[in-house]
Amino acid sequence: MSDARQYFSLPSPFAMKRGGMLHGAHVAYETWGTLNTARDNAMLIFTGLSPSAHAASNQDDPAPGWWEGMLGPGKAIDTTRWFVICMNSLGSDKGSTCPASIDAATGEPYRLSFPDLSLEDVANAAHALVTRLQIEKLACLIGCSMGGMSALAYMLLHPGSVRAHISVDTAPQAQPFAIAIRSLQREAIRLDPHWNNGDYDIHVEHGGRYPDIGMSIARKLGVITYRSAMEWNGRFARIRLDPEEREDQPFGFEFQVESYLESHAQRFVRTFDPNSYLYLSRASDWFDISEYGQGSVLEGLKHIRIERALVIGVSTDILFPLEQQEQIAEGLEAAGAQVEFVALDSPQGHDAFLVDIENYSRAIGGFLTRL
Numbered sequence: 001m002s003d004a005r006q007y008f009s010l011p012s013p014f015a016m017k018r019g020g021m022l023h024g025a026h027v028a029y030e031t032w033g034t035l036n037t038a039r040d041n042a043m044l045i046f047t048g049l050s051p052s053a054h055a056a057s058n059q060d061d062p063a064p065g066w067w068e069g070m071l072g073p074g075k076a077i078d079t080t081r082w083f084v085i086c087m088n089s090l091g092s093d094k095g096s097t098c099p100a101s102i103d104a105a106t107g108e109p110y111r112l113s114f115p116d117l118s119l120e121d122v123a124n125a126a127h128a129l130v131t132r133l134q135i136e137k138l139a140c141l142i143g144c145s146m147g148g149m150s151a152l153a154y155m156l157l158h159p160g161s162v163r164a165h166i167s168v169d170t171a172p173q174a175q176p177f178a179i180a181i182r183s184l185q186r187e188a189i190r191l192d193p194h195w196n197n198g199d200y201d202i203h204v205e206h207g208g209r210y211p212d213i214g215m216s217i218a219r220k221l222g223v224i225t226y227r228s229a230m231e232w233n234g235r236f237a238r239i240r241l242d243p244e245e246r247e248d249q250p251f252g253f254e255f256q257v258e259s260y261l262e263s264h265a266q267r268f269v270r271t272f273d274p275n276s277y278l279y280l281s282r283a284s285d286w287f288d289i290s291e292y293g294q295g296s297v298l299e300g301l302k303h304i305r306i307e308r309a310l311v312i313g314v315s316t317d318i319l320f321p322l323e324q325q326e327q328i329a330e331g332l333e334a335a336g337a338q339v340e341f342v343a344l345d346s347p348q349g350h351d352a353f354l355v356d357i358e359n360y361s362r363a364i365g366g367f368l369t370r371l
Contacts, residue, residue: 005028005029005030005053005054005095006031007026007028008029008128008129008132009024009025009026010026010027010090010097010125010128012025014121014124014125014128016115016116016117016118017121017124018115018117018118020115020116021115022097022115025090025096025101025125026096027095027096027097027125027129028052028053028087028088028096029053029086029087029088030053030054030055030058030061030085030086031083031084031085031086032055032056032058032072032083033079033080033084034083035083035133039135039136041081041139042082042083042085042130042133042135042138042139043077043082043083043084043085043141043142044084044126044130044141045085045086045087045142045143045144045147046087046089046122046126046142046143046144046146046147046150047066047087047088047089047144047145047146048144048146048147049145049146049277049281050268050272051066051094052066052088052094052095053087053094053095054086055067055068055070055071055086056070056071056072067144067354070357070360070361075361076360076362076364076368077364077365078365082139082368087125089122090117090125091114091117091121091279091280092276092280093273093276098110098114098273099112099114099198099273099275099276099278100202109202111198111199111275112197112275114279117279117280117283118283118286118287119149119153119284120153120287121283122150122283123150123151123154123157123158124157126150126154127157127161130161136161137160137162138163139164140162140163140164140165140166140368140371141154141162141164141166143165143166143167143168143170144169144170144353145168145320145353146280146283146284148168148170148171149172149287151165151167151170152287152328155304155305156289156303156304159303159304163306163307163308164306164308164309165309165310165332165337166309166310166312166367167309167310167329168353168360168364169313169314169350169353170320170324170325170328171320171325172297172300172301172327173287173289173290174284174285174287175321177318177319178284178285178319178320179285181221182284182285184218184221185222185277185281186281188217188218189211189214189215189218190278191214192212192215194214195214196209198274210270210274212270215269215274215277216262216266216269217265218277219265219268220261220264220265223261225318225319225349226350226351228316228317228318228347228348230316231347231348232257234347235257235260236255236257236260238255239255239256240255240256241255241256241258245259297327298334300331301327301328301330301335302335303335304331305335305336307337307338308338308339308367308370308371309332309338309339310339310340310342310363311329311339311340311341312342312363313325313326313343313344314343314344314345314348314349314350314352314353315343315344315345316345316348316349317352318349319349319350320350322343325341325343326341329341342363344356344359344363346359
């Protein structure tokens with residue numbers, strides 16, 4: 001049995017880590033499979049920054065999900081065995097309360113009055129959802145990219161609530177390179193005159209001002225870092241556009257890779273709220289597990305108590321480098337978990353977990369069969 005998007009009302013008020021609170025907030029989620037009588041076959045997936053809760057197709061929403069090849073009957077995450085929950089992050093505009101949502105106190109969108117968002121808030125919202133579903137302990141918690149940080153926060157803040165963990169291409173804290181890239185992305189949005197200090201036209205279908213250029217540049221920066229130089233060289237080399245495909249303006253697009261980035265950005269620009277993007281991006285930079293270990297990442301990880309873990313990284317990931325996955329594996333092992341570490345050589349870089357389904361399926365599916 002599968003359900004399309006559902007909504008869970010968070011406890012009200014919902015206190016935020018960095019101050020402030022939300023009233024009447026909710027998060028969107030989807031589920032696949034069936035929760036067994038013992039309620040011990042539940043799995044929760046935290047997404048990256050931009051995906052929705054629609055990780056895979058289901059009977060009510062047959063559209064392919066962002067992890068379609070990984071999740072479903074007979075797949076690596078086998079929904080004939082597991083009851084799978086995927087939650088849209090608090091602060092994301094894919095169904096959860098976010099800066100574009102209406103603040104009941106004013107009747108207007110929150111915009112920049114939305115409280116400072118942390119990934120700990122995302123984790124606490126997820127724990128409230130799991131508790132509401134009467135699941136005392138998750139059989140497995142999966143976190144991908146930014147979601148891997150949310151998963152670490154979940155296990156730290158709610159000890160004893162998770163049996164096993166799968167960490168996918170994530171980090172225990174943002175490194176300077178990742179912070180620099182996200183800072184540039186945020187700057188591109190903020191410097192777009194149509195961003196207007198967060199007061200743009202949220203309902204873009206009605207026309208009005210909207211930071212298209214800033215969002216486009218932000219997305220292009222992201223896509224560049226999500227893939228590897230090997231991938232770019234293999235796909236595009238220095239191939240130029242045909243003369244009729246080039247822009248008829250000074251310094252216009254000349255190479256295929258430029259056209260690819262532009263089309264990728266245009267598909268994204270008006271599908272994600274700019275203020276939500278800013279809040280989630282900053283939350284990723286703020287997360288630092290060393291806060292829980294007197295300034296030490298390894299000491300922070302030692303506070304996590306789980307039985308088993310699978311940590312996957314890819315050698316071509318420049319955004320969340322392989323050494324950060326090694327850090328996570330080392331810390332969880334020091335905390336007493338039985339840890340499997342998998343380093344893949346996928347050429348796709350950080351996005352490999354969305355593209356190299358064969359190798360990720362082998363690692364994740366193999367791990368889950370041993371639970």
